[in-house]
Amino acid sequence: MANHLQALNLCYSPVLRDINLSLEPGELVALIGPNGAGKSTLLRVLTGYLSPDNGQCLLHGKSLCEWSAQALSRHRAVMRQQSQLGFDWPVDAVIAMGRAPWEQADSRRVVKQVMDLTGCAPLSARKYNTLSGGEQQRVQLARALAQLWVKDAPQGWLFLDEPTSALDLYHQQHLLRLLKQLTATGQLHVCAVLHDLNLAALWADKLLLLHQGEIVAQGSPQQVLQADTLRRWYGAEVHIGQHPGSPTPQVFLAP
Template structure:
């Protein structure tokens, strides 16, 4: 399918275990998709497969109708960016330089205007001049979001496929809300297409258009938040005692742990 990212029957074994087991899916333009599932379900591995950093043993991933493995590395890097679960840098790079690293696939000397725009958009301008290595975990996460968006920046904003692995794990409430609102706004404009791994199911319910639930390498449930965030489904696949009610204002499910 053109102008979509498709995975067909992906399979991957690592350490003698089947980590991804027959996953097929389609990510569509302008969509915000959340990937959820218990620890070790294969979310980070699937993200690596979908973004072309890992090759499947069986099956294939195609972007705009072309297998990821056939894309020239530079062209692929201008179409998709990945924000990993953790990114540590050993050297004392200033925040601006880390954001500017995102421009590497464009082969020009770092465009200061883009770095400035993306830092303003992500609220990282307040971190300007600081050393990345000296930032708190949450501050580093915000800078990594800026770097990923800088990588996809074309003219006035980011365009293409953005994969994020637990981008809110170190963020406070305000920055969780800011990050997810920003991703939602950008996807609704139609130029950015997002696949985000989230452990907080209430964040997924509030902001995702579609949720994919992975368990032991298989996609076991998918659909709109109302279709996936249900007491029986979450209890079954997470083995946790939960109750699902309605969010008081947003018209989406809201999940509670039973104490």
């Protein structure tokens, strides 16, 4: 059975039009594109929260609608763009929510391992609703990793919607290094909506550029992050340079 996630002619009217893509195991893929391009909607369709009007989405060769809710939640986890909670739970209980699809016996051990990995341990006794936006994002990442945790590491498909939008420099670097390290094992496969093209350039294996519900460019950071491509699809005037410490392109806005 093909171990990848494939979208075939996906349509979700009026937002997405004829999307074809394949996410390969062990990759960190960044979904980029201007505001309103359909990135969050595409993530919802790829994860089974929205059903396409046309086309289908296959995980390991089987249509998402044929997966049971429990099996699907053991194979893919989602971190949404905003995650407010309507109840006043402590952080460790929010992270333990990720263990709902699994036997509860090892929940405490997994929550501890995930908190150590994501740097959430100092927040563990705090009430989630009292955390800053960036702290809540770190806890949501921990919850999603807990959901995919098998033995000593996360396995499966992780989808993140703007996971770095509220993070400071240290935590942006920490999150992306962590995702890169976990995908390099081949066990975790990541698709993240990223607005910061320079973070995407440094850490993503592949970029998918979405515009008005269609994939208009895809490939390596070098292939996609070109001045004329960004001018055309974002309408922004940019210069492309090279990162001083890495052979990757970096985007600079023209003043």
